Amino acid sequence: MIGGILVYAETIDSKIHPISFELLGKAREIAEKLGLEVWSVIMGFNIREHARDLIYYGADKVYVYDDESLKDFDVVMYKDVLVKLVREIEPEIFLVGATPLGRSLAPRVAAALDTGLTADCIDLQVDDEGNLIQIRPAFTGNILAHIKTMSKPIMSTIRYKVMSMPTRDENRSGEIVVKDPPKKIDTGIRILGRISRRAVNITDAEVIVSAGRGLKKREDLKMLEELANLLGGVLGASRPLVDEGWITKDHQVGFSGNTVKPRLYIACGISGSPQHLAGMRDSQIIVAINADPSAPIFRYADYGVVGDLYEVVPKLISMIKRVKGVGGS
Ligand SMILES: Cc1cc2nc3c(=O)[nH]c(=O)nc-3n(C[C@H](O)[C@H](O)[C@H](O)COP(=O)(O)OP(=O)(O)OC[C@H]3O[C@@H](n4cnc5c(N)ncnc54)[C@H](O)[C@@H]3O)c2cc1C
Known part of the structure; x- marks a missing residue:
């Protein structure tokens, strides 16, 4: 069985955050070098129709969790879904956007999986031995650290807008796997409403x-x-x-x-x-x-x-x- 690079497709108000496409583009590039597939996971409510977009931007397979229980971002529910999926499909690498949502979600998933996480990467490369090199600023941006992770899956969060946006190719084909929604559990988190929107994007x-x-x-x-x-x-x-x-x-x-x-x-x-x-x-x-x-x-x-x-x-x-x-x- 061919292994894969899993990309978390973030949604905001049931739309895909563009960082997800940037990550797919980078994942595609690494996958070609390492002989892996590119997988993506998307969750939320009324998001099923977007699965194909992820294929057009580079995914070979998309796992979809579409359920009203996932309408709002409940970090505990989302973490549980991702941990279960990662244990089932065992990706080699798992990429998440370093957005406010991704920064909250990825460390929880990494901790639950007992694996390492390199946060805030600005580039990913593959060295001559086939290792993934995660590049991120260190010492307040004065140097760029090149980091190898020994545990699996290798998890990284990547900053928005540091990777190029791949070209959308509507001729690409791939598989969409609709997963059962998670059991609704009381995580103790209640979304009472949004009190702040960004003043400027x-x-x-x-x-x-x-x-x-x-x-x-x-x-x-x-x-x-x-x-x-x-x-x-x-x-x-x-x-x-x-x-x-x-x-x-x-x-x-x-x-x-x-x-x-x-x-x-x-x-x-x-x-x-x-x-x-x-x-x-x-x-x-x-x-x-x-x-x-x-x-x-x-x-x-x-x-x-x-x-x-x-x-x-x-x-x-x-x-x-x-x-x-x-x-x-
Ligand atoms: C952990 C950490 C994180 C940081 N994160 C950030 C960050 O995200 N973003 C950030 O910006 N900084 C960040 N900094 C601060 C950073 O180190 C610098 O202090 C900051 O970027 C300097 O801002 P500046 O260029 O506006 O000011 P200065 O370095 O003081 O530069 C002012 C410039 O204005 C020019 N100038 C003065 N008067 C005029 C005039 N009338 N007309 C034209 N030019 C004039 C001067 O020649 C000078 O070059 C961070 C620092 C740390 C320690």
């Missing part, structure tokens, strides 16, 4: 204008927000601004914030610390505006503007307005 933004400590006061964020709005983007920030309480953590880019991969990232008054770079270095085009020509961010920027952001940004804003024919300037 920075991880999916195509354009991000980010503010750093080069900004002199909180009110000046409005200037960068105007630039972001003109470009159809959102406002990002380095951590010190979040620590100061100038902006919420939803906007934070970096090691302890969000990993982003927009088409355009404009860093304004950001030095380019390893912790900030960890969250944005894979952006398609990076523009840095910084008064200090030796700022590390310039080493990663496609376009660098050495100058005072208080002069450069207003000029950019009026230029864009002129081109777009808005605001009369």
Whole structure:
């Protein structure tokens, strides 16, 4: 029997989180190297119709648990289902997204299975001996640790937006295995409702204008927000601004914030610390505006503007307005 790499397909409001497709793409690449199949598991309520999408993105076999008892994310129920499935199908590798949900679920599954878990990976590779190498930042992002796990299954959580999105191929075929729903048990968890939604979805933004400590006061964020709005983007920030309480953590880019991969990232008054770079270095085009020509961010920027952001940004804003024919300037 051919072994497999299992990918947890996360759902939000009965829709598949895009990280699941990114993981399938990576799993496919590793599976080819190791002679394994790619399996996926999806659970929730009214999610059965999505199983085929997982095949189109690279799964050979999809295990489906579709039941009203799984409508809300009850971490204990979800953990029990996954532990039972892993014991039954014995994957070699089990990948979960390092989303808030995945970060809560994966360690519980790993503990129940008595196996290791490498959290927050930014890449997976296969070495010459066929070992899976899990790569993740260590020492606050200053080095990249290469980790081998000896226990099975090898479990990793992978950050959103660090792997490429594979191409959807509707000609791919695969098997869908509908599993019996789990027995409803009282886990002691009651979902009373959702009290917070993210103020901004920075991880999916195509354009991000980010503010750093080069900004002199909180009110000046409005200037960068105007630039972001003109470009159809959102406002990002380095951590010190979040620590100061100038902006919420939803906007934070970096090691302890969000990993982003927009088409355009404009860093304004950001030095380019390893912790900030960890969250944005894979952006398609990076523009840095910084008064200090030796700022590390310039080493990663496609376009660098050495100058005072208080002069450069207003000029950019009026230029864009002129081109777009808005605001009369
Ligand atoms: C465990 C840990 C996790 C961390 N996680 C994160 C994280 O997720 N994200 C993150 O961002 N940081 C994180 N940090 C903090 C990180 O180490 C840096 O301190 C932070 O990124 C610096 O932010 P900054 O670039 O805005 O500020 P600074 O490093 O102070 O840089 C400010 C820049 O602005 C420029 N400047 C000043 N005035 C102007 C002006 N008028 N016009 C143009 N340029 C100007 C300066 O030349 C300078 O380069 C973390 C640190 C630790 C220890």
